[in-house]
Amino acid sequence: MSKITFKSLLIIVLAVLPLTFFGQENTNDNQNKEKTNYWYVGFDEGATLLFGDNKAWDFEQVRPQIGIHGGYNFAKHFQVYGRISAGTLKGELKNVFKIENSSFIAYDLNLSADVISLIKGYNPDRVFGLKPHVGFGQMMYQARTIAGGKVYKYGYDDATTTDKGNGIGGRKVVMEVPFGVEFEFNLTRRCALYLDVMATYTDTDCLDGYASGDHYDWYASTNVGFRYKFRKPKPNPCEPVPCDPVPCEVDQDAIDKAVEEALEKYKAEHPEPVEAEAEEADETESLENYEEKDIHLAFKVGKAEVEDSPANNAEVEKIKEDGREISTIMTVGYASPEGNDEQNQKLSEERAQAAADFIEKKLGEEGEGINFQPKGMGSDWDGLREAVNNSNISNKEEILKAIDAKDTKALNALKAKNPELGNMLNSLRRTQIFINK
Secondary structure, three states: OOHHHHHHHHHHHHHHHHHHHHHOOOOOOOOOOOOOOEEEEEEEEEEEEEEOOOOOOOHHHOEEEEEEEEEEEEOOOEEEEEEEEEEEOOOEEOOOEEEEEEEEEEEEEEEEEOHHHHHHOOOOOOOEEEEEEEEEEEEEEEEEEEEOOEEEEEOOOOOOOOEOOOOHHHOEEEEEEEEEEEEEEEOOOOEEEEEEEEEEEEOOOOOOOOOOOOOOOEEEEEEEEEEEEEOOOOOOOOOOOOOOOOOOOOOHHHHHHHHHHHHHHHHHHOOOOHHHHHHHHHHHHOOOOEEEEOOOOOEOOOOOOEOOOHHHHHHHHHHHOOOOOOOEEEEEEEEOOOOOHHHHHHHHHHHHHHHHHHHHHHHHHHHOOOEEEEEEEEEOHHHHHHHHHOOOOOOHHHHHHHHHOOOHHHHHHHHHHOHHHHHHHHHOOOEEEEEEO
């Protein structure tokens, strides 16, 4: 690189650097937990100036260039990105040579670092950035030049080509090393504008179509572009900021006991309103127009599917026994109290619906026009208490105490010791069938 080029790049860096420092001070907000790794894409366009054997710094020789890139920001301060660019070159050395046509396609991989972030610390909301970068890649070029009254062609796919390459359309393929500095202005956390001043060294003396043998050719470019970052937007200050849970050892038994004590205290201080009793009475009255059929459909543990078994099919046949026309069938589902009440309520509703669907399917044409009303009753603590109280099961008092307290944990422990209790629980996984009179 010539001295004048190096000085020019240095002047630009020194001019931009103070601006970036005064642009915004670092704040440590969001620094500890901020997700700093993200992908980004961008495009740019600008001007290119060839430095081969032609006269340097002749701005009449400036030609256009465009480029696209995509990369990844990692470890807060660093970026790795790939870039593809295309442009044309122009150059002339009076009485020696003149480029009639020169174009290139370049593709390279680059590494850059945000100097401001490295020096002052990471800040996701900093407005300015200064990013020197260096890369390595290849260029495919073709050049047609007139020198000494002759035409020299490099990278063309025809019989008159001086030197044909292996690239697209016979283009010459050479190594290139781009390096420079980028000044970035962040509009938001996701959108940024940037100015990139760059020089690219090439591994050829024929980029200008004139092989002098003195040195390899290179070119400088200044590009303006836009970049979009796939990262989280700035948090809304009006919204609560979630915090990471702190891992700790939990005494589940102590928690269960505390919840149970709090629940008992709440029930003592807030007795059930009279309306609840009235609602229960209404439910009882709603069954006055129905009669219960001695029908029991079996379910698997924790399941809401009626088994298509001979036993269940025989139960459905009982509905047809008296031959009367049926307008409504109510299916009432129950669950055994081995799980929590919330899950059992959902399970009993699903069983009631499954029973209605099963009966309707088995009745076939005879079931057409029947109104099915499924209803879930949740955990059948009352049914279990009645079954235990009317039995000669061992540990009856201990079991009844667990039932009255609705202590699922104690009940499951007793079930493991007493198979007879398990059989009682199995019988509670059922549906009751009511039909209109």
